[in-house]
Structures are given as C-alpha cells and as structure tokens.
Amino acid sequence: MEPVAERAAVCRAAAPVPPQPPAPEPATPPDATRLTSLQLLRAHGSGPRGLTEDEAARRLARHGENALPARRRITRRRRLLHSLRDPFTTVLLCLGLLSAVVAAWGTATVICSLVLVSCVLRVTGEHRADRSVGLLRALLPTTATVVRRADEEGPPQAREIPVGEVVPGDVVRLGPGDLVPADVRLLRATGLSVHQQALTGESAPVAKEAVQEPGAPPPGPFAPPHLCFQGSSVAYGSATALVTATGAATRFAAAHRAGDGRRFTAFDRSVHGISWTLIRFMLLTPPLVLVAGAALHGRGLETLPFAVAVAVGLTPEMLPVVVTTALARGASRLAREHRVIVTRLPALHDLGAVDVLCLDKTGTLTQDRPVVTRALDAEGQDDPEVLRWAAANAWWTLHLADLPVPDALDEAVLEAAGEEAADGPEGVAALPFDPVRRLSTAVVRTPGRLGRHTLVVKGAVEQVLDRCALDPDERERLLGLAATEAAAGSRLLAVAVAERDSRPGEWTHADERGLTFRGLVTFGDALAPTAADALGELAGRGVGVKILTGDHPGTAAQVCRDLGLDPGQVLTADETDRLTDAELGAVARRTTVFARCGPGHKARIVTALRAGGHTVGFLGDGVNDLPALHAADVGLCPRGAVDAVRESADVVLAEKDLAAVDRAITAGRHSGGNIGTYLRITLSSNLGNVFAMLATALLLPFLPMLPAQVLVQNLCFDAAQLAFAYERPSRAVLRRPIRLRPRGFLRFITGFGLINAAADVATFGVLALTTHGTLASQEAFHAGWFTENLLTQALVMVILRGGRHAAEGRSTGPVHRAALGLAVIGVLLPLSPLGPLLAMGTLPPLYYALLATVLALYAVVLVLARRRHERAGGAV
Numbered sequence: 102m103e104p105v106a107e108r109a110a111v112c113r114a115a116a117p118v119p120p121q122p123p124a125p126e127p128a129t130p131p132d133a134t135r136l137t138s139l140q141l142l143r144a145h146g147s148g149p150r151g152l153t154e155d156e157a158a159r160r161l162a163r164h165g166e167n168a169l170p171a172r173r174r175i176t177r178r179r180r181l182l183h184s185l186r187d188p189f190t191t192v193l194l195c196l197g198l199l200s201a202v203v204a205a206w207g208t209a210t211v212i213c214s215l216v217l218v219s220c221v222l223r224v225t226g227e228h229r230a231d232r233s234v235g236l237l238r239a240l241l242p243t244t245a246t247v248v249r250r251a252d253e254e255g256p257p258q259a260r261e262i263p264v265g266e267v268v269p270g271d272v273v274r275l276g277p278g279d280l281v282p283a284d285v286r287l288l289r290a291t292g293l294s295v296h297q298q299a300l301t302g303e304s305a306p307v308a309k310e311a312v313q314e315p316g317a318p319p320p321g322p323f324a325p326p327h328l329c330f331q332g333s334s335v336a337y338g339s340a341t342a343l344v345t346a347t348g349a350a351t352r353f354a355a356a357h358r359a360g361d362g363r364r365f366t367a368f369d370r371s372v373h374g375i376s377w378t379l380i381r382f383m384l385l386t387p388p389l390v391l392v393a394g395a396a397l398h399g400r401g402l403e404t405l406p407f408a409v410a411v412a413v414g415l416t417p418e419m420l421p422v423v424v425t426t427a428l429a430r431g432a433s434r435l436a437r438e439h440r441v442i443v444t445r446l447p448a449l450h451d452l453g454a455v456d457v458l459c460l461d462k463t464g465t466l467t468q469d470r471p472v473v474t475r476a477l478d479a480e481g482q483d484d485p486e487v488l489r490w491a492a493a494n495a496w497w498t499l500h501l502a503d504l505p506v507p508d509a510l511d512e513a514v515l516e517a518a519g520e521e522a523a524d525g526p527e528g529v530a531a532l533p534f535d536p537v538r539r540l541s542t543a544v545v546r547t548p549g550r551l552g553r554h555t556l557v558v559k560g561a562v563e564q565v566l567d568r569c570a571l572d573p574d575e576r577e578r579l580l581g582l583a584a585t586e587a588a589a590g591s592r593l594l595a596v597a598v599a600e601r602d603s604r605p606g607e608w609t610h611a612d613e614r615g616l617t618f619r620g621l622v623t624f625g626d627a628l629a630p631t632a633a634d635a636l637g638e639l640a641g642r643g644v645g646v647k648i649l650t651g652d653h654p655g656t657a658a659q660v661c662r663d664l665g666l667d668p669g670q671v672l673t674a675d676e677t678d679r680l681t682d683a684e685l686g687a688v689a690r691r692t693t694v695f696a697r698c699g700p701g702h703k704a705r706i707v708t709a710l711r712a713g714g715h716t717v718g719f720l721g722d723g724v725n726d727l728p729a730l731h732a733a734d735v736g737l738c739p740r741g742a743v744d745a746v747r748e749s750a751d752v753v754l755a756e757k758d759l760a761a762v763d764r765a766i767t768a769g770r771h772s773g774g775n776i777g778t779y780l781r782i783t784l785s786s787n788l789g790n791v792f793a794m795l796a797t798a799l800l801l802p803f804l805p806m807l808p809a810q811v812l813v814q815n816l817c818f819d820a821a822q823l824a825f826a827y828e829r830p831s832r833a834v835l836r837r838p839i840r841l842r843p844r845g846f847l848r849f850i851t852g853f854g855l856i857n858a859a860a861d862v863a864t865f866g867v868l869a870l871t872t873h874g875t876l877a878s879q880e881a882f883h884a885g886w887f888t889e890n891l892l893t894q895a896l897v898m899v900i901l902r903g904g905r906h907a908a909e910g911r912s913t914g915p916v917h918r919a920a921l922g923l924a925v926i927g928v929l930l931p932l933s934p935l936g937p938l939l940a941m942g943t944l945p946p947l948y949y950a951l952l953a954t955v956l957a958l959y960a961v962v963l964v965l966a967r968r969r970h971e972r973a974g975g976a977v
C-alpha cells in the first residue's frame with residue numbers, strides 16, 4: 102500500500118498553484134453561502150495553497166479546539182439537570198413536596214436526601230465513566246488531511262493532523278469515509294456525496310459540488326450544494342475544500358447541543374417500559390393507602406407520610422448508579438483485557454442483548470488481503486491485457502480523483518501489474534469507485550491513436566455487463582463464466598472498454614454504455630484464521646450470524662461453506678428490493694447470506710430485523726457500512742475502519758476479529774446480566790414489601806411501620822443492592838442474549854413479590870402471637886418486621902442471584918457479603934441504641950425462633966419457585 106499512497110501524496114502536493122498573499126482574518130465570519138470561491142478564500146485570509154503553519158497555530162489559539170460533535174463534553178451541571186429529569190427522581194421529588202405540604206418534615210428530608218445521594222452518585226459515576234470513555238476515545242484519534250505550508254515561500258504539503266487542530270481558513274482534502282472535519286466550502290469536487298444523517302435525519306447520501314459563483318441558496322441550513330458541514334461524512338467521491346467554521350461556530354453546534362442526539366436503544370426501551378409501570382404503581386399507592394385508612398380506620402391526612410414512604414419503598418433509587426457502575430466496569434475491563442473500546446456506555450448492555458449479528462464478509466470472514474489469481478478473457482482464457490486495463494483504471498481513478506489511498510482490490514491489481522501500472526496510457530478523467538454503482542471508470546488517451554480516448558470501466562460483473570453491447574445469450578454466458586469463478590470462492594472484477602473521440606467537456610456516468618467486455622480479474626482472499634471457531638462460539642451463545650456483502654452471491658456462499666456456516670438460499674439485493682418491509686422482515690429471519698448489497702440495502706435489512714423484534718449488532722468498516730451501522734442497535738467496527746465509521750461506532754475492536762466480537766458480547770451479557778438481576782431482585786422484594794404493608798395497614802389498628810423506619814429500611818436495601826454492580830454473574834447468564842422483556846419481567850417481580858408478601862404476612866402472625874397489642878408491643882412489632890424485611894431481602898439476594906447455576910461461580914461474592922451485612926443490620930439495629938431512636942422495641946426470644954422457621958420455609962419456597970421459573974425458560 103505504501104508506495105502507491107506515497108506516489109498519490111506527491112502527485113497532489115506537486116500540483117502547480119499560483120502563490121497567494123495572505124490577508125488578515127475578518128472580524129465577522131464571511132458569508133460562505135453567497136461569496137464566490139475566490140472572495141471567500143480572500144475573506145478568510147487564505148488561498149488554494151493553504152495557510153502557513155504559523156498562521157494556523159495563531160488561529161488555533163484564537164478559535165480554540167475544533168471538537169467533533171460526538172466528542173463534546175457534557176458538563177456536570179447539565180448532567181445533574183438531566184438526572185433530575187429522570188422519571189423516578191421526578192416522582193420522588195413530588196412525593197417529597199407532598200410530605201412537606203403536610204408538614205411531614207422527617208419524610209420530606211429523607212426523600213430529599215435519597216434523591217440527593219442517588220443524583221450525586223449518578224452524576225459522579227457518569228462523569229467518571231464519561232471521562233474514561235473520553236480517554237479511550239483519545240486512543241482513536243480522528244485526523245483530517247490539510248494543505249499547509251512551512252512558511253510563505255514553502256510549497257503546499259498535504260498532511261494529516263488531528264481534527265481538533267483544524268482552523269478556519271485551512272484547505273482540507275476529503276475522500277470516501279472521511280469525516281467532514283468542520284464547516285467547509287467546496288473548492289473542487291469529483292463525484293462527491295456526503296452522509297448528512299446526523300444533521301438532517303436524511304439517510305441517503307446527498308450529492309455536493311463545487312460552485313464558483315453561487316446563486317440564491319436552496320431552503321434549509323444544510324441544503325447548499327457547495328457547502329459541507331461538520332457532523333457529516335463523505336460517502337463517495339473526493340474534494341478539496343476551504344474551512345469556514347470550526348468547533349462551537351459550526352452549524353451543527355448551533356443546531357444541536359452535545360448529548361441531544363442520543364439514540365433510543367434496546368436498553369432504553371426495556372428500562373422505560375419497566376420504569377413507567379412502576380411509576381404507575383407508585384402514583385397509585387398513596388391514594389390507595391389514604392382511602393383505605395379513611396374507610397377502615399377513620400384515619401385522615403396523618404396517614405400520608407406513611408403512604409408516601411410506602412410509595413418511596415417501591416423505587417429502585419440506585420438503578421442509575423448500578424447501571425452506570427456495572428457498565429463502566431465492564432467497559433474498562435474490555436479495554437484493559439481485550440483492547441476493545443466502548444464509546445457509548447449503554448451500548449455494552451445492548452451488546453449483551455444482541456441476538457443477531459450482521460457482518461460484512463471481507464476482512465471479517467476473510468483477511469481482506471486479496472491477491473490477483475488470474476486475468477481471463479471473455480472465453481475464460483488467460484489474458485494479461487485484461488489486467489493491464491484494470492491497472493490503468495485503478496491507477497488513474499486513484500490519482501485523478503484525489504483518493505488518499507487505493508482500496509484493497511485496486512491495490513492488489515496495481516501490485517500484480519507492477520511497473521506496467523504507471524507506464525500505461527495517460528489518464529484524462531476518472532469517476533472513482535462508488536459502492537452503490539459498484540463501478541469505477543477511468544478515461545485514458547488511446548495508445549497510438551491521436552484524438553481518441555478509451556473509457557476503461559471495471560466493477561461488479563452484473564453492473565459492467567449492463568453497460569456492454571451484448572445480446573442476451575452472450576450476457577447469460579458471461580454471467581455463467583463469472584458464477585463458475587465465484588463458486589470457487591474468488592472475488593471478481595469485470596473489465597470493459599470503449600473507444601471515443603476525445604472531447605473537452607466532463608465525462609459522466611452516462612458515457613458508460615456500449616462497452617466491449619474484455620474479461621475478468623479474479624482474486625483469492627484467505628479465510629480469517631479465527632473466523633470458523635468464532636462463528637461456532639457465537640452460534641453456541643444464541644447469536645444468529647447474517648452476512649451482508651456487496652460481493653457476488655457465489656463468492657459469499659463459498660466462503661461461508663469453507664468456514665462451516667451453511668449459507669442456505671442466498672438472497673441478492675435485487676430480490677430484497679422486490680419485497681415489502683414486512684416481507685423482508687420474515688425472509689431476513691431465515692436468510693443467512695445477503696449478496697450484492699449496497700449501503701442502503703444493508704441498512705434496510707438491519708432495520709427489518711430490528712422491526713422483527715431482534716436486537717441487532719452490525720460489524721463493518723467501510724463507508725458503505727455507515728447507514729447499517731446507524732440503523733443497528735449496536736454498531737461495531739475495527740480500529741482500522743474509516744474515520745466516519747469509527748466515529749459512529751459504539752464499540753471499536755482492536756482488530757476486525759470475530760473472536761473479539763464474541764468477547765465483547767460476553768462482557769455485555771456480564772454487565773446486562775447484573776443489571777437485570779439487580780432489577781428483578783430489588784423490585785420483587787420492594788413490591789412484596791409494599792403489598793404486605795398495604796395489607797397490614799388495612800388489618801392493623803396502627804401503622805405497620807413508621808415512615809422513618811420504612812425509609813431507613815429502604816436505605817439499607819439500596820446500599821446492599823450496589824453490590825450487584827460488582828458481581829460476577831453465573832455462566833448460565835452468559836449463554837444467551839440478555840433482554841429485559843417488560844412483560845416477563847413484571848410477571849417475575851409480581852410472582853416473587855407475592856411470595857415475599859406471604860412471608861411478611863406469616864411474620865405478622867408470629868408477631869401477633871409473641872406481642873400483645875400494647876404501645877410497647879407496637880414498637881416490638883415494628884422492630885420485628887424491620888428485622889424480617891432485611892433478612893428476607895438478604896435471602897432473596899443470595900437465592901435469586903444467579904439461579905441454579907450460581908454454584909458454578911464463586912460462593913462468596915460481593916452480593917453474598919452485602920446480604921450478610923444486611924442480615925446483621927436487620928438483627929442488630931433494633932437491639933442497638935438506634936433501635937429506640939427509631940421507635941423500635943425489644944422482642945421475645947420466641948419471636949426469633951419462630952422467625953427462623955418462617956425464613957426457612959420462605960427459602961424453600963423461593964428455591965422451588967426459582968426452579969419452576971427457570972424450567973419455563975425465564976432468566977434469573
């Protein structure tokens with residue numbers, strides 16, 4: 102790759118451009134939409150030869166760093182405001198306010214403290230997690246190619262610099278897959294299309310062109326065809342452009358604030374579903390308690406603090422903290438142990454939920470080091486001339502279209518052609534490779550024929566044949582020849598030529614017709630060494646793999662067979678085009694290989710799979726993978742992917758290695774499993790307590806627990822639950838995708854909540870037996886119930902932690918230790934000096950003996966219910 106890339110750089114740097122004296126920078130930004138290119142260059146104190154390094158340094162000091170949208174930091178204040186907008190926090194604050202209105206100052210203070218502690222823990226946790234994601238992202242520097250000069254007299258040199266150092270007035274070069282580093286005005290462009298999805302929501306690439314003297318701009322801030330904006334990326338083509346605005350001055354920064362563009366992920370979907378059901382419960386609880394208290398015991402508003410405390414008892418206040426901690430720990434372990442970088446924390450949870458993984462073929466299943474194996478003519482006979490035409494196309498599309506580096510197939514062609522590539526006919530125009538058209542075209546001077554030009558077209562067989570003058574039988578024969586070569590697993594390029602009169606105007610796609618088919622170049626690409634094992638591992642973990650490739654169906658199917666993956670019936674993109682979205686969803690579910698996919702097809706297939714209820718991961722590295730990467734629940738790419746892909750990916754792997762994907766999925770299940778277990782255990786015991794408190798509030802002539810006691814108990818629960826963020830889940834959890842399905846989840850918490858409530862009610866019986874209805878006995882009752890609540894909670898944590906397979910893991914983990922702590926507090930707090938302060942009395946020894954029996958029974962029922970739940974296929 103090196104020599105060709107270098108030659109290309111030299112070729113660009115040596116382009117003769119008249120010197121331009123720099124003008125001072127303007128005080129107000131010049132109008133990039135209306136000024137002519139020359140006026141705009143002058144207004145920015147720049148020229149086509151770019152800025153000098155000194156001037157660029159001065160401008161950097163003046164304008165500051167050019168931070169990319171995804172890398173802009175969220176301030177602590179913003180984060181705090183965001184955490185206050187969390188639905189649980191809002192409900193808690195409302196309950197606190199309600200308590201303050203009825204002058205229940207104790208309850209109000211405890212609620213506010215709870216909110217404060219959870220917000221502070223959350224903000225600190227998120228800030229720390231974000232900082233470490235930021236540090237990890239810094240390992241993935243994004244660069245831009247700028248044209249600068251060492252001094253006024255020096256020649257312009259194209260060089261890569263970190264995107265953050267780009268300044269207004271810089272001249273930048275753009276190629277496929279590049280991020281548009283700032284807001285720019287195009288000075289020159291060849292076949293340029295950009296993805297503007299982050300700016301406009303439009304998923305199809307938008308064509309852009311250089312306009313020297315623009316007229317009235319079309320409506321919409323991102324519509325002018327001669328302007329490109331930070332936040333977009335190059336889909337195809339190339340350009341040279343002038344930077345008009347950087348950092349906070351870009352249109353994207355003006356239109357969006359950092360963090361606003363977050364996707365609604367699988368994780369958000371499940372947590373939102375559960376949260377809103379709980380919130381409904383919480384809002385229902387206080388009026389229920391009040392009405393029941395009034396109807397049965399003639400109580401008035403004095404019951405309100407208790408009612409509020411019961412509602413608070415339902416809240417998983419530590420949810421955001423447990424989520425952030427579990428995810429941050431998982432992400433840092435992945436980075437440390439496997440050099441996998443998670444750039445958006447919730448993506449780790451989504452990774453654990455992935456049940457379909459879509460992959461491209463090249464570089465994932467194969468090594469992406471294609472080597473030319475043959476060049477054959479239309480009869481299937483070896484013909485070196487075909488390779489020479491392919492090399493002329495590769496050489497001139499690379500040089501005339503300002504492409505920074507050749508793609509792997511072009512590189513292999515140039516490698517095989519050797520010196521002949523540079524010594525071939527002189528090029529006059531080029532239309533670079535476009536993954537949608539799957540073609541590239543170069544126009545060269547016809548050797549030995551003055552005034553004649555030859556169009557050299559190479560690309561996918563079907564696309565090239567469509568542009569050849571052929572009768573249908575001959576076309577079928579040639580397709581058959583290509584299919585035979587592809588069936589051996591070879592990648593293919595078809596080559597066709599046409600001679601035309603030379604002419605001054607531009608060459609366009611419309612010229613690619615009436616061609617003469619010259620032959621095929623075939624390539625071998627060795628299988629990736631870890632792919633076969635990793636495919637087996639993924640299948641064993643319940644992840645269905647789908648191959649979405651732009652390649653020939655025969656090539657893709659053979660590669661799958663070589664790796665032991667049954668390709669089944671291969672579906673081509675043309676066939677998917679004839680299906681409705683619903684039909685595609687059904688077909689996609691049972692199809693393994695999709696061939697001849699363009700960027701839009703890949704995205705459509707991913708979307709159809711998601712609409713069918715799957716959580717979809719997509720692994721890709723090319724600019725043609727970008728729309729699919731956006732469409733997936735989790736986008737993965739290797740570190741060597743083009744900048745635009747790397748900037749959008751949620752997970753960046755050290756290598757494009759399926760084994761690394763498998764490890765990342767395991768880490769996702771680890772974190773997701775802990776979050777799920779936390780939610781199931783916390784909510785089932787909280788719900789159980791609420792059921793029991795409601796029932797006893799109706800039965801007893803006094804409150805079963807005082808508000809302060811409920812809140813202290815809640816605090817103890819919350820502290821113990823933090824252990825789930827640090828737990829190592831059982832191996833069973835890692836064997837299948839982790840998904841919190843709201844319906845199954847609610848069934849779990851209601852079922853286990855009722856068992857918990859039954860244990861509570863049994864304890865009331867014990868308490869009624871051992872205490873005798875006096876005020877002292879009320880205090881004993883409170884103490885007894887407090888002890889029982891904490892002990893049942895500890896039991897639930899241990900028994901439901903990892904289900905039947907927990908025994909495979911360690912017997913004493915953080916959850917066991919936290920449960921032990923909870924049990925000790927449950928027994929000792931009422932007996933300590935804090936007991937009387939919280940209005941808890943002493944209990945007779947008989948109570949403890951009977952409580953032990955209730956707890957033993959509770960444990961047996963829990964184990965039986967857990968087994969039943971597991972047999973029914975539920976997660977624990």
Ligand SMILES: Nc1ncnc2c1ncn2[C@@H]1O[C@H](COP(=O)(O)OP(=O)(O)OP(=O)(O)O)[C@@H](O)[C@H]1O
Nearest residue numbers: 461462463510534536539541559560561650651652
């Ligand atoms: N530089 C090129 N010039 C002309 N045609 C090309 C070039 N590169 C690829 N093609 C053609 O386009 C087809 C699709 O290639 P492309 O690289 O877009 O596939 P892809 O989706 O990236 O493949 P994969 O999924 O295997 O990574 C190839 O089969 C080939 O025929």
